[in-house]
Amino acid sequence: MDSRPGRILIPRDEIAARVTSLGEAIRRDYAGRAPILVGVLKGAVVFTADLIRAIALPVSLDFMSVSSYGSGTRSSGVVRLTADLSVSIEGRDVIIVEDVIDTGRTISYLRRNLATRHPRTLALCVLLDKVARREVEVPVDYAGFAIGDEFVVGYGLDHDGFHRGLRDIAVLERDPAR
Numbered sequence: 701m702d703s704r705p706g707r708i709l710i711p712r713d714e715i716a717a718r719v720t721s722l723g724e725a726i727r728r729d730y731a732g733r734a735p736i737l738v739g740v741l742k743g744a745v746v747f748t749a750d751l752i753r754a755i756a757l758p759v760s761l762d763f764m765s766v767s768s769y770g771s772g773t774r775s776s777g778v779v780r781l782t783a784d785l786s787v788s789i790e791g792r793d794v795i796i797v798e799d800v801i802d803t804g805r806t807i808s809y810l811r812r813n814l815a816t817r818h819p820r821t822l823a824l825c826v827l828l829d830k831v832a833r834r835e836v837e838v839p840v841d842y843a844g845f846a847i848g849d850e851f852v853v854g855y856g857l858d859h860d861g862f863h864r865g866l867r868d869i870a871v872l873e874r875d876p877a878r
């Protein structure tokens with residue numbers, strides 16, 4: 701089966717405008733504080749890089765890496781931590797930054813994991829929310845766009861490791877095997 705980016709679902713200018721407004725909302729909510737953004741590798745790298753520049757506060761940055769067992773276009777549901785934070789978050793205002801929530805299993809695992817480290821507050825900022833796919837309820841504090849059950853690539857999101865560098869978010873187009 702072959703695949704490529706097809707129809708553009710969210711063009712770059714809409715992404716930029718939404719990131720700006722998310723950054724403003726976070727600045728208002730965290731006025732007088734110095735939150736730490738925790739980007740979830742790898743998909744959230746592009747979003748995190750833009751978001752940190754949209755928050756007019758002293759913000760620090762760290763990353764975690766998690767992966768689901770299995771491959772293909774669906775989450776397997778089993779999450780493991782593959783790289784941890786480099787700093788303590790005890791007493792800090794933590795904002796997890798994710799590119800997409802699908803079943804909710806990854807973010808549910810991350811929230812539980814980070815909560816054990818006693819942050820002052822723990823929030824979630826996600827660019828894309830596949831609401832209809834949710835299997836585990838997770839509170840979403842800041843959401844960019846609600847999208848349907850489509851496999852999307854670009855702006856950090858991949859298919860088999862590729863297409864993360866696309867500036868727009870596009871629907872993956874698949875050819876039936878010949």
Ligand code: PRP
Nearest residue numbers: 741742743775800801802803804805806
């Ligand atoms: C994606 C995304 C989330 C997870 C969401 O990561 O970044 O971490 O899937 O799915 P869930 O809500 O069903 O758990 P992916 O496994 O594609 O890894 P990547 O970020 O390295 O691309």
